[in-house]
Amino acid sequence: MVGTRLMMKDWRILQGDVLERLRELPDDSVHCVVTSPPYWRLRNYGVVGQIGVENTPHEYLEKMLSVFREIRRVLRKDGTAWVNIGDCYAGSGCGGGGSYESERRGWQQCVTRRVPHLKRKDLVGMPWRLAFALQADGWWLRQDIVWSKPNPMPLSVTDRCTTSHEYIFLLTKRPKYYFDAAAIRIRAAPSSVQRWQQDIDSQTGSLRANGGAKANGTMKAVGGRPTTECRDKQRGHSRRHAGFNERWDHMTHAEQRAFGANRRSVWEIATQGFSGMHFATFPEEIPRLCIMAGCPEGGTVLDPFSGAGTTGVVALRLGRKYVGIEINPEYVEMSKRRIENDAPLLNKISGD
Ligand SMILES: C[S@@+](CC[C@H](N)C(=O)[O-])C[C@H]1O[C@@H](n2cnc3c(N)ncnc32)[C@H](O)[C@@H]1O
Numbered sequence: 232m233v234g235t236r237l238m239m240k241d242w243r244i245l246q247g248d249v250l251e252r253l254r255e256l257p258d259d260s261v262h263c264v265v266t267s268p269p270y271w272r273l274r275n276y277g278v279v280g281q282i283g284v285e286n287t288p289h290e291y292l293e294k295m296l297s298v299f300r301e302i303r304r305v306l307r308k309d310g311t312a313w314v315n316i317g318d319c320y321a322g323s324g325c326g327g328g329g330s331y332e333s334e335r336r337g338w339q340q341c342v343t344r345r346v347p348h349l350k351r352k353d354l355v356g357m358p359w360r361l362a363f364a365l366q367a368d369g370w371w372l373r374q375d376i377v378w379s380k381p382n383p384m385p386l387s388v389t390d391r392c393t394t395s396h397e398y399i400f401l402l403t404k405r406p407k408y409y410f411d412a413a414a415i416r417i418r419a420a421p422s423s424v425q426r427w428q429q430d431i432d433s434q435t436g437s438l439r440a441n442g443g444a445k446a447n448g449t450m451k452a453v454g455g456r457p458t459t460e461c462r463d464k465q466r467g468h469s470r471r472h473a474g475f476n477e478r479w480d481h482m483t484h485a486e487q488r489a490f491g492a493n494r495r496s497v498w499e500i501a502t503q504g505f506s507g508m509h510f511a512t513f514p515e516e517i518p519r520l521c522i523m524a525g526c527p528e529g530g531t532v533l534d535p536f537s538g539a540g541t542t543g544v545v546a547l548r549l550g551r552k553y554v555g556i557e558i559n560p561e562y563v564e565m566s567k568r569r570i571e572n573d574a575p576l577l578n579k580i581s582g583d
Contacts, residue, residue: 540566
């Protein structure tokens with residue numbers, strides 16, 4: 232495991248209110264923030280001072296803005312912040328699935344109060360309200376990633392579709408920042424792989440110039456050779472322009488295949504049950520992708536709403552350091568045990 236190479240002071244989880252504990256962290260000390268804050272009025276985490284129980288979206292956003300100002304202070308100039316957040320409807324149990332989950336597992340649940348300017352059953356749009364508020368507050372809103380869930384919580388709604396996605400926003404302090412796109416590349420489409428496997432040298436004319444014939448369902452062959460009909464003009468055109476394409480041209484087919492394609496902005500990731508007492512954990516694949524792209528090896532990852540410590544577990548596995556903040560002492564203890572069981576050779580920072 233990569234993480235076992237880390238030495239002293241690999242991780243710590245600070246118990247307490249996020250704002251208070253963030254204030255104790257030094258400026259520019261964190262490479263990457265990966266977090267899923269409490270959604271507005273979805274769940275009651277059973278602790279005084281918890282965020283998410285505010286009466287209005289405005290109050291919630293004000294609270295979140297204060298938290299994110301502190302996050303911006305502790306984040307390095309080239310750092311990235313990845314924020315996972317879902318939406319809810321006005322006038323109902325929030326979250327489009329909250330009531331089902333709450334009943335099934337016996338959790339206490341908040342009920343959305345009337346939202347100023349919104350009618351009952353209006354989508355609140357909280358992810359975008361938060362994203363725009365953070366943008367207006369100075370953050371660079373670099374991307375909205377859609378977390379698409381192939382196994383969404385079943386709902387009994389009949390007047391709309393079942394909600395099966397949430398957002399992950401990529402925010403930065405500067406327009407230039409650390410981002411390792413190659414670390415999260417996806418496998419190229421079969422048609423691309425097929426094209427790379429062509430013997431381009433044996434082709435002639437514009438097919439050869441265009442890096443091989445397009446290899447998709449419409450490809451036709453005359454005498455064993457692709458016709459100009461299936462030429463991929465766009466690729467031939469763009470490859471003459473960007474530096475990337477020049478490097479691409481010098482790669483072997485094997486290298487091209489290995490490099491794959493740039494990851495798309497829709498991430499299909501199944502929700503992952505967690506056997507511990509925390510009920511709002513995100514699947515490990517979410518922090519894995521965010522950390523691989525957004526934090527250099529050996530760097531420090533912060534989750535200011537640490538919960539069951541999923542971000543910490545993944546960060547340490549990937550050879551990064553971890554700082555978590557969590558208000559609920561029971562979650563803190565549980566997540567410490569989880570991390571210790573997952574990475575017994577790593578060292579906890581003492582004095583937290
Ligand atoms: C959505 S959960 C995070 C789950 C986490 N991503 C995981 O996979 O385990 C949000 C967490 O924020 C915590 N929280 C709520 N208000 C807080 C506050 N004021 N300060 C610190 N933590 C808070 C809750 O107790 C909850 O564990």
